[in-house]
Amino acid sequence: MSNRFQLTALLICLALAGCNRSKIPERGTRLASLAHAAALKGQRTAGFSCPAPQAIILGDLAQATTYATVALVEPVGRVVSPNGGDDIRTWFKFRILEMLRQRRQAGMPLAGVPAELTPLAPNEFVSWYCGGTATINGVQIIEEGPTVPDFQKGHAYLMWFELNTAGYGGLGWRDEGLFVTDGDKLSPVSVDGANSQFDRELLTKVGTTLPDIRRYLAAHP
Numbered sequence: 001m002s003n004r005f006q007l008t009a010l011l012i013c014l015a016l017a018g019c020n021r022s023k024i025p026e027r028g029t030r031l032a033s034l035a036h037a038a039a040l041k042g043q044r045t046a047g048f049s050c051p052a053p054q055a056i057i058l059g060d061l062a063q064a065t066t067y068a069t070v071a072l073v074e075p076v077g078r079v080v081s082p083n084g085g086d087d088i089r090t091w092f093k094f095r096i097l098e099m100l101r102q103r104r105q106a107g108m109p110l111a112g113v114p115a116e117l118t119p120l121a122p123n124e125f126v127s128w129y130c131g132g133t134a135t136i137n138g139v140q141i142i143e144e145g146p147t148v149p150d151f152q153k154g155h156a157y158l159m160w161f162e163l164n165t166a167g168y169g170g171l172g173w174r175d176e177g178l179f180v181t182d183g184d185k186l187s188p189v190s191v192d193g194a195n196s197q198f199d200r201e202l203l204t205k206v207g208t209t210l211p212d213i214r215r216y217l218a219a220h221p
Contacts, residue, residue, distance in 0.1 A: 029085025035136035043139070050087070050130035050145035057173050058160060058198040061205060064177065065220050069163040070213070072098040072181070075151040076124070079114040080132035088132040088143040093117040094169065095124050097156060101217050107164025120167045127161075127169040149175055149189040156181045157189070158213065160198070172198070184209040 030048075038046040058064040077093035091114055113126055120126065131145020151157065160177035162170035171178060176196035179186040186208050188194035206216045 031082055031085050031088070031134070031136050031141055034141055035139040038139045039137065045140045045142065047142040047144060050143055053130070053146070053173070057196075058177050060197060061201045064160055064198060065217075067103055067162070068101070068160045068177070069099075069103045069169075070101040070158070070160050070217060071096045071163075072100065072156055072210070073159055074156050075153055077117045078151070079116045080134060081114040082134050082136070083112060087130065088134050088141065089128040089130060090132040090145075090148055091117055091126055091128045092151060093120070093124060093126050094157075094159075095121070100214065103163070105162060105164050107166040107168055110166050110168060125163060125167045125169040127171050146174075147190070149178060151189075158186055158210065160202075172196070177202075181210065184211060186210065186213070 034046045034048065038044070058068060073094040073096050075092055076095045077091075079091045081089060081091060083089045110120075110126070117126055129145060129148045131143045131148070133140060133142050135141070158179040158181060159169070159171070161172060164170075172193075174196060175188070175190040175193035176198045178189045178193055179199075180189050186203070188199050188203075193199050202213075206212050
């Protein structure tokens with residue numbers, strides 16, 4: 001197993017294990033402690049920052065073509081939820097509209113997914129970003145994290161990503177491999193994504209439309 005896959009498996013393990021769905025974190029957790037400390041000071045808000053993430057990148061076009069799942073998807077749910085009382089996560093649920101290439105990897109059973117996003121149909125998966133806002137015991141807790149793409153219901157997105165058999169999708173570092181569609185036209189979802197090696201190579205060498213992507217994948221099984 002490559003270092004990239006080992007790192008991905010570790011991060012998915014950390015992301016999905018040891019979580020609960022409780023809306024109110026237990027006493028002694030970071031969020032409960034922050035809320036308690038703020039309340040004692042008469043404050044109604046408190047905040048902290050997400051830990052520095054370890055970069056998970058798609059690599060170059062040839063690498064991503066080998067291992068990445070490629071799909072046309074639409075967002076169908078978004079929930080901000082405490083993660084075991086220590087972090088806040090912004091969860092997304094996506095529905096696969098068209099599977100262009102399936103490279104599902106083995107994965108741990110899902111845990112910690114907000115109840116509002118379950119169950120998952122066979123053509124659905126979830127993913128999350130660190131950060132968000134949650135009200136804990138009357139105190140608004142804000143965890144500052146990376147800017148989350150403005151996924152819009154009713155819009156279709158092309159994704160190159162890692163998908164496991166449990167229904168978790170690992171999205172690219174700094175939004176690489178994520179494109180919003182306008183008809184058949186593709187555009188990166190963010191400036192960070194547009195500046196990534198993968199996005200630049202894909203749009204330059206393969207093309208900027210869905211038919212271009214389909215032809216490329218058919219030629220590189």
